[in-house]
Amino acid sequence: MSLKETVNNPYSKWLDASGPESDVVISSRVRLARNLAGFPFPHLLGHENADKVLYAVQSAINRQEVKETVGQLELYRMTELSPTERQILVEKHLISPDLLEQAEKRGVVLRADEVISVMVNEEDHLRIQCLLPGLQLKECWDMANTVDDALEQTLDFAFAEETGYLTACPTNVGTGLRASVMLHLPALVVTQQINAVLHSLSKLGLTVRGLYGEGTQATGNLFQVSNQVTLGLTEEEIIDNLVMVARQLANQERAARRALYREQQHQIEDRVWRAYGLLKYARTMTSGDAMTLLSDLRLGVDMGIIPGIPAGLIMELIVMTRPAFLNKLKGTELNPYQRDLCRATLIRERLNTISSG
Ligand SMILES: Nc1ncnc2c1ncn2[C@@H]1O[C@H](COP(=O)(O)OP(=O)(O)OP(=O)(O)O)[C@@H](O)[C@H]1O
Numbered sequence: 144m145s146l147k148e149t150v151n152n153p154y155s156k157w158l159d160a161s162g163p164e165s166d167v168v169i170s171s172r173v174r175l176a177r178n179l180a181g182f183p184f185p186h187l188l189g190h191e192n193a194d195k196v197l198y199a200v201q202s203a204i205n206r207q208e209v210k211e212t213v214g215q216l217e218l219y220r221m222t223e224l225s226p227t228e229r230q231i232l233v234e235k236h237l238i239s240p241d242l243l244e245q246a247e248k249r250g251v252v253l254r255a256d257e258v259i260s261v262m263v264n265e266e267d268h269l270r271i272q273c274l275l276p277g278l279q280l281k282e283c284w285d286m287a288n289t290v291d292d293a294l295e296q297t298l299d300f301a302f303a304e305e306t307g308y309l310t311a312c313p314t315n316v317g318t319g320l321r322a323s324v325m326l327h328l329p330a331l332v333v334t335q336q337i338n339a340v341l342h343s344l345s346k347l348g349l350t351v352r353g354l355y356g357e358g359t360q361a362t363g364n365l366f367q368v369s370n371q372v373t374l375g376l377t378e379e380e381i382i383d384n385l386v387m388v389a390r391q392l393a394n395q396e397r398a399a400r401r402a403l404y405r406e407q408q409h410q411i412e413d414r415v416w417r418a419y420g421l422l423k424y425a426r427t428m429t430s431g432d433a434m435t436l437l438s439d440l441r442l443g444v445d446m447g448i449i450p451g452i453p454a455g456l457i458m459e460l461i462v463m464t465r466p467a468f469l470n471k472l473k474g475t476e477l478n479p480y481q482r483d484l485c486r487a488t489l490i491r492e493r494l495n496t497i498s499s500g
Pocket residue numbers: 170171172174233236237238239240266274315321323324325352353354355356357367
């Protein structure tokens with residue numbers, strides 16, 4: 144997939160609703176923060192040095208050895224992309240919203256399947272990211288580690304014997320690793336257990352964020368859980384801890400779904416079928432309503448209440464109904480009302496191509 148395909152296609156490997164525990168665990172991500180020795184951290188980096196970092200990354204990914212171990216990687220400077228294309232990369236979770244600022248100093252490396260991406264000159268010089276569907280943190284770690292090793296053959300990463308990898312923010316020092324899982328927890332929300340569950344995670348050194356990471360709210364009952372501590376634990380320990388917690392959260396969510404079905408079968412059936420009806424027939428739809436209804440529909444599909452709808456399609460609809468995707472689809476900057484019309488039409492058309500119920 145070229146960049147053109149990436150920004151035109153709402154499909155991303157991590158959204159295909161496959162992988163272990165995918166009825167609750169939407170996706171797994173591992174990112175490694177790395178910096179080049181001899182350069183100031185990005186927030187102190189002038190234009191000339193920012194360019195040097197981009198060139199260094201470009202020549203590292205051009206090496207034959209990197210192509211052989213990691214695959215073909217392409218570097219795009221943010222200035223090569225239109226504002227809509229940049230926003231689409233955020234909507235596909237390939238870059239963070241922060242990378243949109245100071246575009247002239249920044250870039251992104253992508254592998255065609257979108258499983259691997261590297262943000263250049265965001266908070267750190269490199270943020271190597273691997274994103275897979277379902278609970279596949281170990282696989283993400285292995286892949287991110289391979290990319291890290293391949294790049295380290297030519298890039299001199301800042302490293303201190305006592306602390307480990309040096310990072311712009313002290314909270315990332317050591318391994319520079321953040322592992323995260325995106326969880327769909329509608330039954331824990333409906334049964335009002337969610338606050339207690341999330342509160343207990345902070346005691347385990349984990350942090351909970353919204354759909355687009357740091358500083359964003361949870362919508363559509365999607366919660367991103369990641370490690371807070373990067374120092375004093377090995378990478379494997381961080382991954383193992385989070386895998387264990389993710390499995391436990393998935394079991395709690397499933398228990399809440401079973402209890403809901405046992406105790407409020409008609410209410411829950413009514414809720415998910417109503418969501419399906421609105422998604423299939425409504426003429427306008429805000430993004431907030433779309434997230435809520437698509438979350439309910441996904442719950443109905445995962446609980447086996449609504450047959451015949453691929454879970455991957457629901458995830459694709461979540462991405463393709465975001466503002467930048469709609470603008471891209473229509474080839475113009477839509478106002479909020481036009482977007483609501485366009486969103487409803489798109490969802491209706493996609494759901495009416497499949498039959499259910
Ligand atoms: N498990 C996941 N599945 C899909 N997308 C994810 C997942 N975890 C993180 N992301 C996405 O990655 C981007 C960055 O997230 P976040 O800000 O939490 O991480 P970070 O940049 O590594 O953290 P920090 O800057 O605090 O060290 C966001 O767009 C977020 O939605």
